[in-house]
Amino acid sequence: MxxxxxxxxxxxxxxxxxxxxxxxxxxxxxxxxxxxxxxxxxxxxxxxxxxxxxxxxxxxxxxxxxxxxxxxxxxxxxxxLPEVLPFEREIMTFRLMKIIPNCLDHAGFESLKNYLAEDRNQLKLFQLSNKISDLFDQYLVFRPQLIFQWEQAKEEKNQPFIWQAKLWRELVRGKESLHRARLHKRLLEQIRxxxxxxxxxxxxxxxxxxxxxxxxxxxxxxxxxxxxxxxxxxx
CATH class of the missing domain: 3.40.50.10930 (Rossmann fold)
Structure with a gap:
């Protein structure tokens, strides 16, 4: 029943x-x-x-x-689906640690660049990546429409945290179908x-x-x- x-x-x-x-x-x-x-x-x-x-x-x-x-x-x-998804929170943390340093000279990343100055042992980089990973994980569950807007580059150009949208696009590049918001959408379609x-x-x-x-x-x-x-x- x-x-x-x-x-x-x-x-x-x-x-x-x-x-x-x-x-x-x-x-x-x-x-x-x-x-x-x-x-x-x-x-x-x-x-x-x-x-x-x-x-x-x-x-x-x-x-x-x-x-x-x-x-x-x-x-x-x-x-x-792969056994291990690239958007699990712990995995995102270490992927972000590789991506963030390459973005610091881009427009919008000035605050991150200042924060990571003098970070010789990468402790700040790890802490920042872990915090952003947790934030993205919450967006995927609670604000999926925001994630979809970012992927279409439709974010507000003058918002103070525009670096989040740019960083997400780097993180998701080539793996768009594997994050939780997309999987949720696909699951609902399959059930229906x-x-x-x-x-x-x-x-x-x-x-x-x-x-x-x-x-x-x-x-x-x-x-x-x-x-x-x-x-x-x-x-």
Whole structure:
């Protein structure tokens, strides 16, 4: 059975009891794990104990974070993707460390050039690259339209941080289809067109105790609910 089922309560203990009722219903195969999407390992431990308390046992449950769950869906529905993507945050950091020094004499990079002056051991370069990598990673999730504008060189010419757009274009050159914003868009298109084997998807997932999800995640779960049972547990 597919569909989006919303469970609400003002007490998380009541939601846990409702979740226990859901997982008590067996999946088609006893070897298939019960997928419960959570936002912290502390929540995983608490939910596991509550399921064991209510049902007598908690076994064969998988507790992915939202991003890990959707990345697994990416890999199943898009097998042509490389095993390691060049826009994972740690990888972006080291790629930026190679790109930034070559951009410092370009217009708009004056503040970065001043900051990196006297950086003999490249500690500042690493810290800056790590910070920018984290910023780009957040843009990919929360502001994908900004990323798309940058790739089309449609950013405001007089904005104070125009160097970010220029730096992103250097980072993404030749790899435009592999970053998260593009993959999200491609995933939604594939789900809507149903261009994959239905057996690749789980029959049921539950999303528990997550207070906020970016728009893309909500869109993806809404589309996936047409193909599987999705239970949202909301306070």
């Amino acid at each position: 597919s569909g989006l089922i919303i469970h609400t309560s003002n007490r998380i203990e009541i939601l846990a009891t409702q979740l226990a009722r859901v997982v008590r219903s067996p999946l088609p195969s006893p070897l298939t794990p019960e997928i419960i999407v959570i936002q912290s390992r502390g929540m995983e431990r608490w939910v596991s104990m509550e399921l064991a308390r209510v049902n007598g046992v908690c076994a064969n449950c998988s507790f992915p974070f939202p991003n890990a769950f959707l990345e697994d869906i990416f890999k199943k529905l898009m097998p042509d 067109k149903f261009h994959f084997e239905a057996s690749l998807l789980p029959k049921r997932i539950s999303i528990f105790g997550i207070s906020y999800l970016p728009l893309f995640y909500l869109q993806a779960f809404a589309e996936l609910s047409k193909l599987m049972e999705i239970n949202f547990f909301l306070i």
